Amino acid sequence: MVSAVFHNPLEAAAPASRGSERPREATAINSIAGGADSTGAAAQNSMNVSTKPAPTTKPSGDASWLWLTILPPVLGLGLLVLIWELVFMGTAGSIPSPKDTFVQAVQIFSDPFYSKGPNDQGVGWNVLSSLKRVAMGFGMAAVVGIPVGFMIGRFNFLSRMFNPLISLLRPVSPLAWLPIGLLVFKGANPAAIWTIFICSIWPMIINTAVGVQRVPQDYMNVARVLNLSEWKIVTKILFPAVLPYMLTGVRLAVGTAWLVIVAAEMLTGGVGIGFWVWDEWNNLNVKNIIIAIFVIGIVGLVLEFALIKLATAFTFEEVKN
Numbered sequence: 001m002v003s004a005v006f007h008n009p010l011e012a013a014a015p016a017s018r019g020s021e022r023p024r025e026a027t028a029i030n031s032i033a034g035g036a037d038s039t040g041a042a043a044q045n046s047m048n049v050s051t052k053p054a055p056t057t058k059p060s061g062d063a064s065w066l067w068l069t070i071l072p073p074v075l076g077l078g079l080l081v082l083i084w085e086l087v088f089m090g091t092a093g094s095i096p097s098p099k100d101t102f103v104q105a106v107q108i109f110s111d112p113f114y115s116k117g118p119n120d121q122g123v124g125w126n127v128l129s130s131l132k133r134v135a136m137g138f139g140m141a142a143v144v145g146i147p148v149g150f151m152i153g154r155f156n157f158l159s160r161m162f163n164p165l166i167s168l169l170r171p172v173s174p175l176a177w178l179p180i181g182l183l184v185f186k187g188a189n190p191a192a193i194w195t196i197f198i199c200s201i202w203p204m205i206i207n208t209a210v211g212v213q214r215v216p217q218d219y220m221n222v223a224r225v226l227n228l229s230e231w232k233i234v235t236k237i238l239f240p241a242v243l244p245y246m247l248t249g250v251r252l253a254v255g256t257a258w259l260v261i262v263a264a265e266m267l268t269g270g271v272g273i274g275f276w277v278w279d280e281w282n283n284l285n286v287k288n289i290i291i292a293i294f295v296i297g298i299v300g301l302v303l304e305f306a307l308i309k310l311a312t313a314f315t316f317e318e319v320k321n
Contacts, residue, residue: 096287104287105294119279121271123292127299129271133189134257137196141253145204146246150234152205153212153242166205174199174260178267188268195264196257203252211245212238247311254307258300273299 081098088097096104112124152159177198181191215238223233265274273296280288 094286096290101287101290105291108288108291118271123273123276123295126271126273126276127295130258130261130265130273131299133192133265133272134196134254134261137193138200138254138257140193141197141200141204142250145201145249145253146208149205149208149246149249150212150238150242153209154234154238159209159213166202170202170206174256175263175267178264182268188270192261192264192268192272195260199260200253200257203256204246204249207245207249207252208242211242214245215241244311247307251304251307251311254303255300258296258303262296 084095084098088095108123112122114122115125148162152162174195178191178195181194182188185191185194219237219241220233223237228236261272262274262277265272266278269275269278273292277289277292280286280292
């Protein structure tokens with residue numbers, strides 16, 4: 001068997017008289033080897049078949065997806081309603097019950113866009129007014145904050161220059177800037193937009209700058225070797241690499257802006273979800289206040305979910321994992 005597999009090179013140069021016998025011998029040996037190989041292959045195949053685990057069939061009545069996907073949030077909401085009902089019973093009706101609040105919510109959302117004057121409008125108009133202020137303040141913060149973050153991350157001198165200012169101003173409560181806005185802009189609406197702007201700009205600057213600083217140095221060395229212009233470095237190298245960090249800053253900024261606008265509208269008045277909450281408190285309508293809390297939470301959840309989907313769509317695979 002060994003001689004059939006490993007041939008001696010000297011045997012290939014044997015005399016012609018032995019050549020007539022060699023093919024018959026080789027044919028016989030090859031047939032034996034072939035039979036052995038086929039037998040071994042058959043045995044190996046049978047071994048693979050025998051050792052291969054049997055496929056597990058999913059039972060037709062398997063409800064594990066129900067337990068893992070639907071049941072946990074339902075139980076969480078049920079726990080919230082149970083605690084709410086206990087609080088209602090413990091406060092002797094000072095806090096409205098879940099049933100009464102649900103009936104009131106059905107009545108409110110049956111006509112969410114009514115308008116009976118500047119201070120009496122449906123919850124839909126109030127939410128849209130708050131979203132409009134958030135969009136304006138957030139948009140201006142993105143226009144200013146993202147380029148500033150690129151410059152701070154790109155140039156070490158600017159980083160050393162602006163880092164103390166950012167460290168000083170970022171911890172200040174956004175509502176502390178509201179009187180400055182009222183003093184400068186002489187109006188409640190621009191003051192609220194100014195407050196959204198000032199609270200949204202810091203996450204964008206910081207996350208964008210961190211993203212630029214974490215770009216691998218090899219990328220910048222290649223750009224230096226190729227003698228690329230600063231515009232090409234920003235558009236071809238920095239922007240794709242910094243995009244995940246930038247979108248994270250956008251997510252944080254939107255969440256902060258939606259939190260701040262409610263408090264700002266409570267102080268400035270006008271149309272908005274924050275003013276609606278404060279107006280309902282002045283009317284001692286606690287059921288509408290609870291409904292407004294749920295509306296604020298749902299709108300914030302939708303904004304967060306939309307930005308997560310946007311960040312996932314524009315994030316590289318290695319960053320996703």
